[in-house]
Amino acid sequence: MAERKATNKYYPPDWDPSKGSINKYVGQHPYRDRARKLDQGILIVRFELPYNILCEGCNNYITQGNRYNAEKKKIGMYYSTPIFSFRMKCHLCQNWIEIHTDPKNTEYVIVKGARRKIEEWDAKENGSIELTDEKEKELLESNAFYKLETDISNKKKAEEAVPLLTQLQNLNNRQWKDPYTSSYIMRKKFRV
Incomplete structure (x- = not known):
């Protein structure tokens, strides 16, 4: 060309x-x-x-x-x-x-x-997980209960962030992981 x-x-x-x-x-x-x-x-x-x-x-x-x-x-x-x-x-x-x-x-x-225009972003205000600083890192390493609490709260935040459609897809995948067994159970209920 x-x-x-x-x-x-x-x-x-x-x-x-x-x-x-x-x-x-x-x-x-x-x-x-x-x-x-x-x-x-x-x-x-x-x-x-x-x-x-x-x-x-x-x-x-x-x-x-x-x-x-x-x-x-x-x-x-x-x-x-x-x-x-x-x-x-x-x-x-x-x-x-x-x-x-x-x-x-x-x-x-x-x-x-x-x-x-000054733009500042706060992780707490936006509901996302913050990066750990040195004090919190030491606390997580030394205190097992604090680590467990933060893990649970982080998992809850992550679950809330997942859209409803994705949650339904995950539920459907779990229930129909083995389609033969699920169909067998449903047919058995209907035959009774």
Whole structure:
């Protein structure tokens, strides 16, 4: 299929390759419209949000992974690593959001226009089994009754989490494990 792909480009007859590239001849930058602010040190790039944010202009949540055409600009250095600024408009309200790279902590920092949505997850609140810490691990190893109680409560939580349909399937599998014996018992009851 690659041999059918058109890879030829049109070159005007009066263009001379010794005088420069075709972009120079036509009077365009190779990046086309993305380089319209290149004289100010700004390049237009496609930027994807690294985490969920809350826009301060319209108070709407913007989810991680939303993509924007952002103005990328070098604003400083951290040792030999450049620090970049990404400036974009919110797609809901035209508010400007500015995010900087933070090479020291290897993350992105919101400077203005929005704030980061802080997401915390609590295992107890959601009813799931928590990972054991050092104190509880020692208690489980030393106290047999405590271990038994936690095992029973964990089994109850696991059973409650199983949907009703799965419970019915498990019951059916247990009852009909040996279909010949089950049929024999049913036929014997019906014959009486």
